[in-house]
Amino acid sequence: MNYFEVKARIDELKNIIRENNEAYYVYDAPKITDFEYDELFRELRRLEEQYPEFKTEDSPTQKVGDKIAVGFKEIKHKYRLYSLDNSNNFDDLRKWYERVKKEYEKESDLELVVELKIDGLSCALSYENGELKLGATRGNGTVGENITENIKAIKSIPQKLSKPLNLEVRGEVYMPVSSFERLNEENIANGQKEFANPRNAAAGSLRQLDANITGKRDLHFFAYTAISENNDAFKTHKEALDLLKELGFEVNPNHKLVKGINPVIEQCAKWENERFNLDYATDGMVIKINELAKQNELGYTSRAPKWATAFKFPPEEVWTKLNGVELSVGKTGAVTPVALLEPVQLAGTVVKRASLHNFDEIQRLQLNIGNSVLIKKAAEIIPKVIRKKEDEFLGTYQTPTKCPCCGADLVKPEGEVVLYCTNTLGCPAQIKGRIEYWASKEAMDIDGVGCTLVDKLWEKGLINDFADLYKLTMDDLMTLDLIKEKSADNLYTAIQNSKTPSMTKFLTALSIKLIGKETADLIANEYPTLEVIKNATIEDLIKIDGIGEKAAKSIVDFFNNDNNKIILNKLQEYGVNPQGSAFEKISNIFEGKTFVITGTLSQPRNVFEERIKRLGGKTSSSVSKKTSYLLAGENAGSKFDKASSLGVIILTEADFDVLSKGNVDEEKL
């Protein structure tokens, strides 16, 4: 770039950034991703550093935030609010630390607090004598919007503190990701505007002229700064956070007081991955010097504190191209579209596929093959397609009417968004899906029987349903060219060893629509034998706590279906008997008691499950307040911790033996 081109580029960048500031801060509707914004911002800052003659006071790099939206009263902040400088790599973070540390020659390692950078909307709250008086947005840092009424509508913000302090509290108003998704679903259903991300939903909900609307939205507030006129209130940032918590604020628990830069980097690397498990959006980490005296010594630039910096995570959203749509047919016949993408780097991994939810969603987004699409990493393993470039119309991908596997008609049941292949009994994709599922870990857990093997068996015509697995002979298995470690011998044994599953596993493995492991568990607890389950009516089933009408109907339909009857008969003939079918209640000593089993016991779990049921008790796979006992073997894990925290009685195997003989008083345990 020559000199004039540099000047032109700087002007251009300033304009783009200003426009986007307006879209972001005033209209809560960003046009570019945060990552793209940061890149532009960094480019401008770099150019201004190289050519200081072009740096002007009104440049976005010298200012905080932007304008006040129409309708809000302006409010002058008592203490200025700043932005944060940021970097996106550990080298820059180390450089920041070295720079800051130089100011304190004697100091060995500085105390720092590392915390999550919450991606919401920063607000300043003033308390007088412990009472909430004012709430304001950051605005340009000097002047913000008066949103006191809206702030008062947020339940997690205390209006009265537990101490009569004069305090300014700053923090981030945010909307949990789950609430954001729910709000968007509602808005879409009502034909209203969809928010681009949780930050915008929070900002749009908070900056409402009618505070009643704010009150209806699920907004929260994480407090991260306190400013007090009383110098004794706290001396460090960590003490301030602890005080805020004591006063009744939500303080994000994921902060850490450390010494030196290495543990900071450790925390950044940790949260770069773990952020996706949180129910709120974070776009990075904030690193602050702990001692307030040191903070004051270092001071501020025109835009940001020198005593703090941010580390920005790699983007969780990127643009790429939709190269194709793959239609996958699941075990229940559900046909789901999967996006095939131009491979792209996203939050540390290369992404080639993404979820497209369902065909209604494709129609709504007006997507077609060839479109540029924004994809987003979420807690799920597979990322989601969010939208296409606004002004790019390539027509809309046609919703299929026939099953891509068997060609049968597709239907959309009333009240559902999912399309199903109608050829339940004949569609190879469905049948193979059910066989694979039967053998999967969640179901019968037959080692070595996965999709490759099922494909081979199917192609050779050796199996037509999951019951056929049990009639396979060694000779049959020998005809397949198997990889060594999964020898025919091992496979045969694994299949034969799976003939006595627990009732829960057996019911789960049948692939009954709407019946997953949890529901199967509820039924297995209530009904001791398969015979009873087969004969249950909808009225019987809905009496079970947790089973609704749809699930009940699905069970009844399943057992009435002729094809399923044939499969069930075959299973019986081949000796597949769910444990429990032989149970006979021998006592009622465990009547009304629910057991959860964890860890390794002297015998397989189903032996204990059977015993509990024979004695009139129930078993469940997860610990809750309703759990009566946790039977814990060796190496018990999270269930043990949960049970302890809920005060559930924990039994060793020896305790259980005594208890099941019925001669012990519960109080004595």
Ligand code: AMP
């Ligand atoms: P930026 O949005 O890049 O200007 O970054 C500065 C903003 O980060 C602040 O104005 C706050 O809104 C926000 N922020 C989020 N979490 C924190 C935190 N834990 N400490 C300080 N600022 C935070």
Ligand code: ZN
């Ligand atoms: Zn089909």
